Amino acid sequence: MLVQKYRSMLSGKSVIRELSEFATARGQEIGYENVFDYSLGNPSVPVPRGFTEEMIRLLEGEGSNELHGYSPSLGITAVREAIAASLEERFGLPYRKEHIFMASGAAGALAHAFRLVTEPGDAVLTFAPYFPEYMPYVNLTGAELKVVPPDTESFQIHFGKLEEMLTENVAAVLINTPNNPSGVVYSAETLRRLADLLGQKSREYGHRIYLISDEPYREIVFKGVDAPCVSAFYDDTIMCYSFSKSLSIPGERIGYVAVNPNCAEAETMVNMCGQISRGIGHNCPPSIIQLAVSKVLDETADLGVYETNMEILYRELAALGFTCVKPGGTFYIFPKALEEDAREFCRKALAYDLILVPGDTFGAPGYFRMAYCIDTEKVERSLEALRRFVKETYR
Template sequence: MSGLPEGLVRMGRHRNVMREIREHGLLRAKEVGAENVLDFSLGNPSVAPPAQVDDTIREILAGPEAASIHGYTSAQGDQAVREALAASLTRRFGMAYRAEDLYLTVGAAAALCCVFRALACPGDEFVLLAPYFTEYDVFVRGNGGTPVVVPPDYETFQPDLAALAKAVGPHTKGVVVNSPNNPSGAIYPAETIEKIAGILREKEAEYGHPIYLISDEPYREIVFRGYTVPWLPAFYDDTIVCYSYSKSLSLPGERIGYILLGEKVAEREDLYAAVCGAGRVLGYVNAPSLFQRVAAACDGLTADLEVYQTNRDLLCGGLREMGYTCVEPGGTFYLLLKSPEPDAKAFCRRAQELDLLFPPADDFACPGWCRIAFCTSTETVRKALPLFKKLAEEYGLEAKA
């Protein structure tokens, strides 16, 4: 008996699989050279932020706010920043938002943790649509909830709506939707969102309490040609949006995002207060002051995302020609590759022997698949294709003409 929380000790020892592989890659780079390690493990954007990000930082640091910019803001975020973001969201999505609807956070992870902590009462459940980001399970359990996993349609990685309807029960407090999806890149079309909303409205009426749709949206703007991302609050009133600028603006290390609670959300005033209380309990104090201002100035902009389209097309086309199975992502910079053997971990270890690094998707609730993060240079993708071909030949995959 150590006298320490066993769950936290276990989580600390069982590291996030992507970061473990990333650390291995950094060590290998010192041995064989970084150019010889083809790392597709971590969702770290490979393109620079838009020029307006740096321009905004320079303007702030040279302007009248420079002396105070690094000080505390209001816990929920600077008032002027929230007003600017509300105006931007109103303009972009055609629904009226106010500063009071926004709570600025330390990225989407903090947004989700605040939401789960604000919502979870003893015995409450949160439905997770697989495949899902590895940390959802940690965030839900760590903030007092119980995760309930719904498997997808493995042909498309779209939600299994019949399974979702069965999973939503009297103890369901929320359903987490991540579209575009990490790790599959799948986008849930408007028709699917309408059906999810219909299921939740029926369940709300049946059980007599709100069931929140928690929309995790860090990849909202990373969308490939031919795809669109529906705005979920337009389909379901009890939607809570959790957003991050990490991917759209290529700012993952700066940790800036928000929670959006529109005026139609059930028990909105108490829920907003609970979110504020969760931020206090979790010790976030306030989101980074400088990058609150950057977010306000740059909301709706993106980095140059064309390289992700190029990389996706190269990978999907090349892997399929080699005989691999993968489902074309509609957004993000990830794709799921079906392991040519049942044990995806073993396949990833074999790839690692070739200094081709990517994680198995077991921790994403998708055993038998691997996640490829193609937020790399196109040169890295081109260098990786012959190694994927070597593996395909080893496993006896039949190349397609």
């Protein structure tokens, strides 16, 4: 018999993916250049030349087994050493290879982190607006994701609601900064207050409450915005990182878990990740990609286009009367819709070939997300469609 919980998920497919598929189909009718597709967070800038050159060097200069064979279960030792050294240099924490586990992107890293610190029946808290895939990521482990309502004034943490929900059965708190979908970066004040509260509640309840930090957008931070290292504020932090956005290589599925060196049993936790892999069929990301990223840890793709696109959209949305917290990073912006029902708002926008994602799926009804990881020229052309949509539908 087929498993019912997965069968039932067929009726709740990703809204983001459905809209992306709609945009692709519409593009076949009118030309994709005429569809203003703000649905999917797929990086739009080329990979850095250094990554391409390293891939070529590896393919031409290394043996087949080194490039295409299995790596050790925790990842290639030299790669883990390079990542640890980079983290120590950047953030001042004494990372060593024993604190690093190579994973298949941030999603793979999160899959291990949840299984490290939760048992079935435990609660994991996260903050709206949040990446909707967190729900199956957590709930299919047997733990339960609970969502703290948003502070819509700033999209920083709503501490009043957090304190109400931070009960004894909470095993971990999951944060995402810079944030998808809001683009907001948590401030040092927010992180310090969160760390103090988690430490206090850990002592009160007699067990650690872990902080799981999902950081795929860590390198996409705009001018003048401070993006503090989350792990520097709280010892019991598990960092989950992906190179997908920084290097524009989401299809390569490469990232890592980095357990704070000051966390009790940090090395044991990393070794446990190797055992978790046995249960979820992880079995290491590709060796060649591990080797390639280890040589470009200080490089990124040309990420400046995302700030350019953000500024164009932010100015236009403000001029049209939208309420919007200005993003500090990522390639997302999250305005308030011009009617209470954001799903209906986004449905109406389709008539103008504007593909927008309603905020309901992110736990923030009444808002919508625009993923502006598209060419700047197309962003600029979309403004006329946005103006006509607002004028003809709401003015």
